Amino acid sequence: MASILVTGGAGFIGSHVAEAFLRRGDSVSILDNFNPFYDPALKRRNVETLAAYPGFRAFEGDIRDAGRVVDVMRDARPDGVVHLAAMAGVRPSIEQPALYADVNVMGTMRVLEAAREAGVARFVFASSSSVYGNREGEPFRETDNVDHPVSPYAATKKSGELLCHSWHHLSGIPVTCLRFFTVYGPRQRPDLAIHKFAGLMRRGEAVTVFGDGSTRRDYTFVDDIVDGVVRAYDRASGYRIYNLGGSATIALRDMVDGLAAALGVVPRVVHAPEQPGDVRMTYADVSAARRDLGFSPSVPFAEGIRKFARWHVEAVR
Numbered sequence: 575m576a577s578i579l580v581t582g583g584a585g586f587i588g589s590h591v592a593e594a595f596l597r598r599g600d601s602v603s604i605l606d607n608f609n610p611f612y613d614p615a616l617k618r619r620n621v622e623t624l625a626a627y628p629g630f631r632a633f634e635g636d637i638r639d640a641g642r643v644v645d646v647m648r649d650a651r652p653d654g655v656v657h658l659a660a661m662a663g664v665r666p667s668i669e670q671p672a673l674y675a676d677v678n679v680m681g682t683m684r685v686l687e688a689a690r691e692a693g694v695a696r697f698v699f700a701s702s703s704s705v706y707g708n709r710e711g712e713p714f715r716e717t718d719n720v721d722h723p724v725s726p727y728a729a730t731k732k733s734g735e736l737l738c739h740s741w742h743h744l745s746g747i748p749v750t751c752l753r754f755f756t757v758y759g760p761r762q763r764p765d766l767a768i769h770k771f772a773g774l775m776r777r778g779e780a781v782t783v784f785g786d787g788s789t790r791r792d793y794t795f796v797d798d799i800v801d802g803v804v805r806a807y808d809r810a811s812g813y814r815i816y817n818l819g820g821s822a823t824i825a826l827r828d829m830v831d832g833l834a835a836a837l838g839v840v841p842r843v844v845h846a847p848e849q850p851g852d853v854r855m856t857y858a859d860v861s862a863a864r865r866d867l868g869f870s871p872s873v874p875f876a877e878g879i880r881k882f883a884r885w886h887v888e889a890v891r
C-alpha cells in the first residue's frame with residue numbers, strides 16, 4: 575500500500591485519480607486551493623466523495639506557497655506525487671497569462687522542490703496536448719517538435735515538462751509527464767465545451783460553435799486517463815513523456831451531434847469566428863504509452879458521451 579499526494583485532487587481529473595488509488599487500498603492526500611476558477615462547491619462535493627474512503631486526507635493550500643507545500647509533504651509523507659494542480663484552459667490563459675505562469679510554472683517548481691526535499695520515490699506531472707501547437711495531419715508523437723505553443727497555457731505546460739526534466743536530472747527521482755488529450759466525463763470542468771454545451775442544450779438554448787465545426791479533438795474519457803495515470807505512477811522510471819489520448823479524432827460538429835443525441839435533444843447551433851489560441855486539431859499517437867505502460871484507451875466516444883450525458887442529467891440541475 576502506497577501513500578500518494580495528488581495536487582489538484584479536488585478537481586475534475588484529480589478527484590477521479592485520487593479515487594482510483596483509494597479504491598485499490600492506497601492512502602491518498604490531496605493538496606488543493608479550491609480556487610473559484612469554477613464553483614468551488616463542485617470541488618468540495620468531489621472531496622466529500624473521497625472522504626468516504628479510509629486513508630484519505632485533504633489539505634487546503636496553494637502550490638505557490640513554498641512553506642505550505644513543504645509542510646504538507648512533511649505531514650502527508652507521500653511515497654510519490656501526482657501533480658495535477660494547475661490553472662487549466664487555453665482561452666482564459668490569454669486573459670490572465672501572469673496567473674497561469676505563476677501557478678503552472680512557479681507552482682510546479684515549488685511542488686518539485688518540496689518533493690525532492692521529502693525524498694519521494696516517483697513523480698507524475700499532468701502536461702497537455704496543447705504543447706503540440708497548431709498542426710494537422712499525422713497523429714502527434716512524443717518525439718515531435720513542441721517548440722511552438724500557441725497559447726500561454728500551452729507554454730506553461732511545456733515549461734512544466736522542462737522543470738520536471740531538470741529536477742529528475744538533479745535528484746534522480748523518476749518523473750513521468752503525461753500529455754492529456756481533451757478529457758471528458760462525470761465531474762468535468764463546467765468551462766469545457768462538452769459540459770457547457772450540455773447545459774445549453776438541456777435548457778433549449780443555442781450553442782456557439784467557434785469556426786465551421788471542422789476543428790477536431792481527440793476526446794478522451796476520464797476513466798481512460800485515470801487508468802493511464804495509475805499505470806504511469808506504478809511504472810515510473812527515468813524521465814518519460816507519454817501521450818494519453820483516445821487516439822481517435824472527432825470533428826466539433828460531430829461532437830455536438832453526438833452529445834445532442836445522447837441527451838435526446840435537437841441542438842440549435844450558432845457560429846462565431848475561431849478563437850485565438852485554439853488549435854485546429856488534436857490527435858494522439860499512444861503507441862509509446864501502449865508499449866511501456868500497457869495503456870489501451872477502451873471507451874469510444876459514442877459510449878463515453880452517453881455516460882457523460884447520463885451523469886449530467888443526474889448531477890447537474
Ligand SMILES: NC(=O)c1ccc[n+]([C@@H]2O[C@H](COP(=O)([O-])OP(=O)(O)OC[C@H]3O[C@@H](n4cnc5c(N)ncnc54)[C@H](O)[C@@H]3O)[C@@H](O)[C@H]2O)c1
Nearest residue numbers: 582585586587606607608609636637659660702754756757
Ligand atoms: N481537462 C482536460 O481536458 C485537460 C487536458 C490536458 C491537461 N489537463 C491538465 O490536467 C490537470 C487537471 O485538470 P482538470 O481538468 O481536472 O482541472 P481542474 O481545474 O478541475 O483541476 C485542477 C485543480 O487544481 C486546483 N488548483 C489550481 N490552482 C491551484 C493552486 N495554485 N494551488 C493548489 N491547487 C490549485 C484547482 O482548485 C482544481 O481543483 C491540470 O494540470 C490540467 O492542466 C487537463
